[in-house]
Amino acid sequence: MKKNILYILIASLFSSCFQDTIKPDILKDYTPKLVVNSLIAADESISIEITNSVASIDSAFPNLIKNAQVTIKSGAVEIKPTYSDITETYVSPQTFAAGDILEVRVSHPDYPNVASTLRIPSDVNPTGTLIENGGIDTGGLVGDLIQVNFNDPSNELNYYRLKVSYFNETVGVWVPFVFPKSDPSLAEYNSFALNDFSILFSDELFDGQNKTFSTVTPSGIVSRNTGDKYRVELTSISRDFFEYYRSIQRATDAKELTFQGSYNNAVVIHTNILNGLGIIATESGKEIVLK
């Protein structure tokens, strides 16, 4: 009798729960867009990838767009990068300098025209020093101390990318390693690491200061090197660069969670492409090789 009551109650409750599938209009009426991705660095040639977006309910995947019209204008200079089958991007040997303002326009008959206006940030001219056996590494052994120093421009929000590599002489490649976020200026909310071991951060916690970041390398990793030992890349990056990768990281974290239809796990990927998607990130800076 007890069991019957239990079953009746549970059955009546569950019989009130229903499920169906829907196809909301906002998904059916989707208009594909141009997706523009590029990293434009000061004094380096141009390479822009252009793809399209597709509806989320579409089983197709985004494709490369090879016949778009791309125009980049900066002051009196106007260039039209062309598609390269080798790189599968639109390329141009033209370079731009730190501080230049660029207007990028992309058009294609099948998609709405897109545009972006961006500025290549100023270089902060960092300096780097290496003190051999100058510190204790995380394993408690003596390691090399690397320091990078720069002056942060005051009264403006600046963003940076920091990446440190060591040179593996045996195979002749630079190998990046994790730069620990132990500096108090690298808080959880204003800094994050990328998959390529770069750290992106803002100057919220050291605005206008002369700043030095330090790290001690693992003991002995370049002890047999005869020439180059370490490479430090500290570049000024655009706010869009920072926001884009921060949103990508957030989206990656959110994907690990089950969709619930709420915006806690829906992340709007930052874009600076008007009427389109993607990012044209800019940066300027130096590679400092420490011997």
Add this chain to the structure above:
Amino acid sequence: MRYFAMVLFSCLVANAAFAQRVTRGIVLDQNENPIHNVKVQEPSTQNITYTNDNGEFILTYYEQDSKIIFTYPQTDTVRLPLRYDAFTKVFMRPREGSNEYHLGYRAGFLDFGNKNKNKNLENMPYFLGESDVNRQLQMLPGVEQGNEGYSNLYVRGGNVDQNLMLYNGTPIYNFNHIFGISSTFHHKSIKNTSIYRGIAPAKFGGRSSSIINLESEKDRDFSGLEGEFEMTPLNAGLYLGNIKKGISYFTIAARRSWIDLLLPQEVRQNSQTANIYDLQVNYGRILKNKDKLDFSFMNTRDLYFLSVSDDGDTSGSVVTRFGITQKWSNLLASVKYTNYVSKRFSGEQSLYYSGYKTSLELDQEIYDPSIISVPNTQQLQERGIRDIGIQSNWVYHWKNDHNISFGMQNSTKLFLVGRLTNVVAGYPTVADSKEVSGDIKYRPSNELALYAEDAFRLNPNTKLDYGLRSVVYQFDGNSTVVLEPRIHGTFFLANRDVLKLGYNRHNQFISQLSLGNAGSPQNLWVPATEQILPLKVDVLEAAYERKLGDDYSAGINVYFKQMENITLVSNLADAGNADLDWQASVVQGTGRAYGAELFLQRSKGFFTGWISYAYSRSTRNFPDLFDEDFNFSFDRPHMLKIYGNYTDKNSQFNFGFNYIVGSGQLFTLPIGKFRDQSGNLQLEYNTLNNYRSNVYQRFDISVMRAKPTGGLDQEWRFYLYNMLGSRNPLNISPDFESAGLSNLVINRAYLAFVPGVAYIVKF
């Protein structure tokens, strides 16, 4: 403190300076409902005062033998000689055909206990037959339930954590059972419910959307023992109330789920169980010197336990048992002493404790005949908050046209944002260990509030309440001082119409991070910090109320709210991780809400109820999430709610219904997909909360039959929730069939035809 002392000193000096006769009392109708705004006058003098929201008055007058005149529209005038040292109950009788109902002084104020004179709320259609104060409140304009089926409260575009729910003056930090399905209150443990939806007296603070004040039964119009036994699909409940009219009261209300008791005890202990209970005990008495002493206690708990075994070994000799236990509980206790220092001067001194604790335990045990011990691991995650408050609230009758409220309120809150304990024991090759990470101890914050407010009757038709609340907040060695102006004017117009205008500022030094649905025990309370700033809300409101004919009354409210420093979880996975700093997983932004609410109520006759319509908009802006404004998750621009009840005193039957129709709930759906700079596929969201589901529509009914049998009143109540079968989504879930983001399917779950039943015996 210095400010507080100055006010106190000024009042005492003024008290001595104006040593006239003072009398106190309360004006009630024949049903002992208080009547407010009754004119109380000493004849042939300018000694005039008016009753307040609770029907109470204090009159300063000259002659001991004066017959005080009580006048109120559509009510017989009363003349009474009042003893100057006594508290007098004055009864006024409305004239035949009068409309005694009106909404009250304060903008946004609605008080169920005083204003709804029919017995409708007990018989309102309830989900699963469980009488629920939250679901009563959800039927008001501007109060939304949030997710379908839940017993949550979203008031005028605010989050759930912006509601301060007080039970006999003590805040409660999770007022939900069953992950948000039901409230934690036995319906008989609440006699009066009031809600301030924006404009609130300076006495109340700490939350920015609403103050919900729940008061248990403390007096009634007869002495004796009264009880009620109730059985619903969720709970069996008992209420006992022994009240000696005007002397003392003792009430106890308790509920416990009973379905789990149908399972064998062995199953409950070893395999699965789910049970809830709540208990409310209240005691109070009036002392010989007319002072009052009140004690209140409340305890609630939810427990869910599931264990499964896996005999992965082919021989079947090794068995691994996995268990998960989720618990949460509230513990509230308070004592309040109401003292009358003089005829002009009274105070309430109270001390309260409110603790909320939640835990999630995962454990694993291995039964292997080859091992003597039982290797086991246990992971326990604990969260909670403790609030210890002390309050000293005073009211001083300065003059007939000035009543000053002032006081000091201190709340020390202790936060356990997350503590993780990992225990390993009994493994033959691994040493036993116990590791604790996250918060080892509760971390304290302190809010000290001082307030003063003057209720100033400028003239017979104008009342002005103006005051200031200041709060000193301390956490982690930092301290902040904020000021909160509180002002509202009430204008009594011709035909007894009322116009009200108000402005308030509220600061909130506590937030609840939502890691799931509102009401979920996983949500964690966190303090404002140097980095995560306190929520600041400015509220502007205007209201107009009038009576319509003999039976109806109507009101319209318009409001605007500006919110700053709203806290939102931006990284669900990390925010719930006790090892990480929660501050790195939240973002702060701004919000805006505005709207207009219409309310038409009928409180007389066989058929009673109300119709409300709200036009409301609520947006959010979190620059770290999205560059532009987007709609708040529970933004519903249009919402029409109708509650009706038919009661014929000559019939055993009673009928009730709720009908709600309005804008659908918002969800966020990915509209497209594209390649990012690294070549990975990403989902495209044009904005957050970009999809509004179908029109929300719900029709619920209730039928009650009351039958006296053997000296007991028995009632059967039957309910049906969403009897039209409208597909109001519980959730909208976009699911891709593969990790490659192909074949998107949008699933919608909804509730329909949910039956409910309650059996009640009253004695």
